[in-house]
């Protein structure tokens with residue numbers, strides 16, 4: 001190794017994580033529940049949802065792997081090979097966030113940027129990822145900076161608006177008749193008391209995508225709320241579809257703006273559950289194609305990482 005070789009800046013690419021196999025669902029669910037094992041009924045419910053979408057591989061694992069590899073290639077081409085080195089860190093599965101940071105330290109990395117594979121900031125989502133990454137970076141002596149959000153990055157908005165146009169074409173409606181239903185993962189309603197930017201950022205992404213796609217009729221709804229006994233943000237997508245059906249709406253394009261990958265919340269909660277609910281009410285439901293390793297999305301991530309490395313915080 002040459003003493004003059006430039007040290008790479010580490011990029012910790014963080015995502016929710018998914019089980020390795022159906023046998024791993026219990027351990028995964030227990031981790032999400034902060035060490036409390038789910039009841040037999042809860043485990044059966046989650047396992048059966050995975051069974052409905054998993055054909056051997058868990059789609060989120062494949063897609064996160066693909067996104068990390070594609071981001072590495074994008075950073076190589078924008079900044080030159082060897083400038084950035086991407087590592088994966090998952091919230092609820094191996095390799096965990098701490099494993100990713102430790103792997104960087106083992107490779108001699110002393111400076112790192114963290115970015116999460118979701119565009120909007122919430123203290124309960126991105127904030128939680130970053131706290132764990134920062135703590136491990138402190139332990140490992142790595143100088144760490146976070147990309148907090150990229151919910152209005154022009155490349156993200158453009159990529160999503162192209163998918164909205166695509167989806168509207170599939171629906172075959174006139175632009176005036178189509179209703180675009182933006183959606184995102186609900187959170188416990190207590191975030192409203194914390195002045196959390198999550199809901200505002202989701203609405204800002206939705207409005208920017210609608211504008212870029214020339215869509216006038218759009219609404220925002222929550223989806224995938226948990227069953228915790230506490231109130232979660234609503235209305236839920238099923239309640240929204242019920243109301244739209246009463247209003248005579250015949251077709252909707254569901255556009256998840258807080259998710260960037262095909263996974264359970266998209267392939268089950270929208271494609272199976274919400275679609276069945278819509279079908280029963282005479283509403284035709286389509287969904288945009290998810291971003292996965294879309295080149296424009298990769299550019300939005302790479303540009304945000306390079307910006308943070310150069311001192312920009314979002």
Ligand SMILES: CC1=C(CCC(=O)O)c2cc3nc(cc4[nH]c(cc5[nH]c(cc1n2)c(C)c5CCC(=O)O)c(CCC(=O)O)c4C)C(CCC(=O)O)=C3C
Nearest residue numbers: 016017018019032060118125185187225226227263264265
């Ligand atoms: C904000 C947010 C995002 C988006 C931002 C981000 O991506 O980070 C997200 C994404 C995801 N959530 C996922 C899966 C699950 N989330 C659960 C539970 C929870 N989610 C929460 C929040 C979020 N979740 C919260 C507050 C809970 C309650 C427990 C807790 O306080 O943490 C449960 C438990 C059972 C259930 O409630 O269904 C599961 C199985 C998967 C992976 C799917 C796959 O494997 O394909 C993904 C991408």
Ligand SMILES: [Fe+2]
Nearest residue numbers: 016185224265
């Ligand atoms: Fe979740």
